[in-house]
């Protein structure tokens with residue numbers, strides 16, 4: 479269902495503005511293997527798209543302009559370094575057309591939060607410009623451009639729950655049972671640089687200070703099929719957590735507050751500093767979020783559910 483349907487993409491450019499919604503991701507399992515010859519770590523991950531969304535609107539123009547509001551406005555550069563602009567340009571180049579569009583980003587995914595917000599925006603830009611321009615590119619070609627923009631971008635086009643391998647760019651959908659999982663997302667003050675967290679993990683492993691790598695996500699795959707939050711809670715694991723905690727020791731207080739609030743499990747999201755908590759149901763998630771907000775250990779605790787669809791026009 480969240481797949482980028484070859485048939486529902488327009489062959490002709492859109493007339494009116496195109497609006498695309500894209501989710502944030504968490505990793506239900508994030509196994510980090512050794513560093514490869516190309517400098518990337520080999521990953522074995524389970525991606526899960528959750529209901530915290532950025533929204534990108536695109537309309538016809540005779541140049542490329544990006545504006546934004548929301549999370550990170552005033553902080554995030556809107557020039558060629560922004561992943562929205564990089565994605566629009568990559569798609570234009572691949573299809574030999576001018577990168578002309580007026581783009582506006584409404585951002586709810588926190589910056590450098592371990593929720594892949596930048597990758598989400600790149601995925602949204604690919605889908606929006608594809609629709610605006612009517613590129614006629616196939617799914618394979620779009621996935622290839624997505625992978626060139628960042629390891630998480632192909633998943634954010636796909637959405638749902640999926641296995642990620644390679645450096646994360648090779649994604650395989652995990653058939654959803656239709657079950658919705660309920661999460662509380664504790665947003666931190668300030669971000670963490672993903673490369674810095676990988677570097678810290680490498681240092682800790684070299685010094686023998688890191689736990690053994692968690693390896694393949696077999697346990698999570700079994701747990702997902704059981705539709706029981708108490709079972710899923712026991713299977714959530716993240717190799718990057720010790721490194722994120724080492725760089726940001728205060729995250730221990732966030733995890734402790736979620737535990738005290740009755741969450742079934744707490745987990746550092748990706749490279750952090752966002753922490754996510756599994757709840758029994760929507761009402762339990764509301765209770766946990768309220769307790770986390772009252773604890774003063776995070777900037778903002780939000781409820782979310784998953785899986786949700788990847789980047790798509792609304």
Ligand code: ATP
Nearest residue numbers: 560561589590591592593594595596597599672748
């Ligand atoms: P990941 O989990 O994929 O490592 P993250 O959630 O930790 O990502 P992001 O918010 O995706 O972090 O982005 C990290 C950096 O990417 C930002 O600090 C910023 O410098 C750069 N960046 C470029 N374009 C964007 C964008 N549209 N949104 C957010 N960050 C962007």
